[in-house]
Amino acid sequence: MIRTRFAPSPTGYLHIGGVRTALFNWLLARQSGGQFILRIDDTDQQRNVEEALQPILDGLRWLGIDWDEGPEVGGPFGPYYQSQRSDRYRAAVERLLDGGHAYRDYATPDELKAEREAAEREKRPFRYSRRFMAETPEQRARFEGEGRQAVVRLKMPTEGTLVLDDLVRGRVEFAWLSEQDHVIQRADGTCLYHLANVVDDHDFQITHVVRAEEHLSNTPRQVFMLEALGYPRPTYAHLPFVAEPGSRNKLSKRKLDKYLKNRDFAQLVEHGRKIAAAIGHAVDADGFNPVIVDFYKTVGYLPEAIINYMALLGWSLDDKAEHFSRQELIEKFSLERVNKAPASFDPQKLMAFEDWHFQQLPAQRKLELVVPFLEKAGLVASPPTPDQRQIVEEAVAAAGDRIKVAGDILLFPYFFQSDEQMALDEKAVAKYLPQSRELLVKFRDCLVAAEPFDAPTLERAMHDFVDAEGIKIGQIIHAVRVAVTGQSVGMGVFDTLAILGRRRSLGRIERALNRP
RNA sequence: GGCCCCGUCGUCUAGUGGCCUAGGACACUGGCCUUUCACGCCGGCAACACGGGUCCGAAUCCCGUCGGGGUCACCA
Numbered sequence A: 001m002i003r004t005r006f007a008p009s010p011t012g013y014l015h016i017g018g019v020r021t022a023l024f025n026w027l028l029a030r031q032s033g034g035q036f037i038l039r040i041d042d043t044d045q046q047r048n049v050e051e052a053l054q055p056i057l058d059g060l061r062w063l064g065i066d067w068d069e070g071p072e073v074g075g076p077f078g079p080y081y082q083s084q085r086s087d088r089y090r091a092a093v094e095r096l097l098d099g100g101h102a103y104r105d106y107a108t109p110d111e112l113k114a115e116r117e118a119a120e121r122e123k124r125p126f127r128y129s130r131r132f133m134a135e136t137p138e139q140r141a142r143f144e145g146e147g148r149q150a151v152v153r154l155k156m157p158t159e160g161t162l163v164l165d166d167l168v169r170g171r172v173e174f175a176w177l178s179e180q181d182h183v184i185q186r187a188d189g190t191c192l193y194h195l196a197n198v199v200d201d202h203d204f205q206i207t208h209v210v211r212a213e214e215h216l217s218n219t220p221r222q223v224f225m226l227e228a229l230g231y232p233r234p235t236y237a238h239l240p241f242v243a244e245p246g247s248r249n250k251l252s253k254r255k256l257d258k259y260l261k262n263r264d265f266a267q268l269v270e271h272g273r274k275i276a277a278a279i280g281h282a283v284d285a286d287g288f289n290p291v292i293v294d295f296y297k298t299v300g301y302l303p304e305a306i307i308n309y310m311a312l313l314g315w316s317l318d319d320k321a322e323h324f325s326r327q328e329l330i331e332k333f334s335l336e337r338v339n340k341a342p343a344s345f346d347p348q349k350l351m352a353f354e355d356w357h358f359q360q361l362p363a364q365r366k367l368e369l370v371v372p373f374l375e376k377a378g379l380v381a382s383p384p385t386p387d388q389r390q391i392v393e394e395a396v397a398a399a400g401d402r403i404k405v406a407g408d409i410l411l412f413p414y415f416f417q418s419d420e421q422m423a424l425d426e427k428a429v430a431k432y433l434p435q436s437r438e439l440l441v442k443f444r445d446c447l448v449a450a451e452p453f454d455a456p457t458l459e460r461a462m463h464d465f466v467d468a469e470g471i472k473i474g475q476i477i478h479a480v481r482v483a484v485t486g487q488s489v490g491m492g493v494f495d496t497l498a499i500l501g502r503r504r505s506l507g508r509i510e511r512a513l514n515r516p
Numbered sequence B: 001g002g003c004c005c006c007g008u009c010g011u012c013u014a015g016u017g018g019c020c021u022a023g024g025a026c027a028c029u030g031g032c033c034u035u036u037c038a039c040g041c042c043g044g045c046a047a048c049a050c051g052g053g054u055c056c057g058a059a060u061c062c063c064g065u066c067g068g069g070g071u072c073a074c075c076a
Helices: A016-032 A049-063 A086-098 A109-121 A137-145 A193-203 A213-228 A253-259 A263-278 A293-299 A303-311 A326-332 A347-360 A363-376 A386-402 A406-411 A426-432 A434-449 A455-469 A474-485 A493-513
Strands: A003-006 A035-038 A102-105 A151-154 A161-166 A170-175 A183-185 A208-212 A235-239
Touching: A003 A016, A003 A208, A016 A035, A016 A049, A016 A208, A016 A235, A016 A303, A016 A326, A049 A293, A049 A303, A086 A102, A086 A151, A086 A183, A086 A193, A086 A213, A151 A213, A161 A213, A161 A235, A170 A213, A183 A193, A193 A213, A208 A213, A213 A235, A253 A263, A263 A293, A263 A347, A263 A406, A293 A406, A303 A326, A303 A347, A347 A386, A363 A386, A363 A406, A386 A406, A386 A493, A426 A434, A426 A474, A434 A455, A434 A474, A434 A493, A455 A474, A455 A493, A474 A493
Parallel strands: A003 A035, A208 A235
Antiparallel strands: A102 A151, A151 A183, A161 A170
16 A cells, blocks of 8 residues: 655745645555645744645645645544644654664754864864763763753764665665764754654655655665664655756746746746736735746646646656646556656746647636636626627637637737727737728728628628728738737637627727727 | 765657667747738757777766766754
C-alpha cells in the first residue's frame, strides 16, 4: 500500500513548484490505490494558519488534487497540523536523548558563531566541537548554573557513509563526517522541522517520500533520526525543481519583477492582468503572480491544462505523447521516467496546453466557463437573460479558438455593450473609416436588405456589393468592422454582424458615420 | 569554501553502445489559406558543455575539466 504526502507550509499561496510536487505524489497514490495525505507544516507557529492555508487548499481542490487524509477531511492518524503534534515530537526527542543519539547543548549563539568563523578562517569544514554538550545531570546543572539554556542536537556519527537509493537520483552517498549536529529542539522547547518531518512521516505511515531536490542534502540527518528511532526507512524520490524561465534557478514568487523582463512571461502577465482588471480583480504584483496558482484560476485557465503541463515538467512518457487527461496521467505516470535535471517553466508552452485543452471542450462546457467572466465584468446579468445567453453562445461558437482561456471572452465586450458603452480604438477608426465613408453609406443599404440577417447571406451581400462597386473587399470590410466593434481585430465580420443583429449593426454604423 | 545533485535545439523532452547525417512538441521563422485576428497546412532555423580514454563503433560507458544548481539556521 503506497502512502504519499504533500506538506505545505501555510504561506498564503500555492506555488506552482509545489503543485508539481503535490501532483506527482498524488499520481503515485492514485495509480496504486494508495492514499495521498496532506500535512500542514506550521511548526514556526504563525498567527493566521487557517487564513494562510485556505488558498492552498482551494488551489489543490481546484486542480483536482484531492487528499484522503488531512485538513478538512480528517483521518485516522490526525491531527495533520504539525503545530498540534508537539507532544509526539517531544517524546521522540526524549527517546533520541535516552538512546544517546542526541544531546543537550548549552553553547550560546555567539560561541557557536565563533567556532564557525574559526573554521572558516582556517579553511576547514565546520563541525561543532561539542564543548557545551551535557550528557549527565551534573554537566547540565553546571551549565545551567552559568545561566545557560539548552537546545537539543543530534549526535551525528563521525565515520562511515550513508547510501541512499533514490528513485529518481539513483544511488547517492554521503559521508557522515560532513553532517552537522543539527538542532532538533529549540531552547524554548519547540521542535524543528526535520524532527517533526521524520516523526510525522512515520506516524502517518508514509511509504514514499517524494519531494523537491532541495531536500536531498537534508536526507542524511532524517535517516539518522528515523534509524535511531527504529522507524523503517521510506522510499525516497527527489524531484528536480521547477526553474525560472530560461534559467536553472528555482522559481520564486518574489522575483516577479525580474521575470517580467522575459518577453513571454511579461506577455502572460499582461494578458492575465487585462482579464483580471476587467472583472475587478486586484492586479497588484504580490497577489497576482503566475508563480502562484491563483493567477490561473482568476484568469480562467483550465485545471486540466495546468495539470497536463506540470506533469510534463520533468516527466515524459515517450518521444511523442504530449496531451494527457488526468486519468491517463494516473495510468501512465512513473517515477522511473522522471528527469534529473531541473526544468524551467515556460509560459508559452503552458498557454499552448491551455489552448489545446480548451478547444477539446464541447460548446456547452465552454459556455459555462465563460459566462461567469461576463457576469463579473458586468456585461451580462447574473444569471444572464435568455437573450444574453443566446449571444454568448453564438459569440463563443464564432470566436472558435480565439478563446483560449475562459476570460478571453472579454476580448469581445462589444457584443454585450450598448452603442454608447462600446469603446472605439481611435487609431483603428482613423485608419479605416475616413476613406471608406462613402462606401459605408452605400453598404448600409445592403444590410437593410439582407434577408435573412445571417453570416452566409451577409457574406454574399458584401461580395455582390464589392463586385457592383468594382472595389476590393479590403476597402469596405475593415471599415465595417471598426464601425461595428470599435476594433480592427476580431472574429469574422459576418459572424459579428449576425450576432449583433440588424438593428444594432445599423445603429453602430450610423453612429460611426455621424462622428465629427 | 565543504558536501551533494545536474549538464541533448532558445524551452520541455526522446534517446540506456550500432535503428542518430540525433526524433517530437512549444517558441522563432519563410510560404499557403484568409484582405482583420486566431486556427489550419507546407517548409526552415536550431542541440549531444569541453577534453581525454574504453570499444570495430559513444549522445549513450569511464576519468578529468568547465559550467549551473542545491545544501550547510534555535526556517520550512
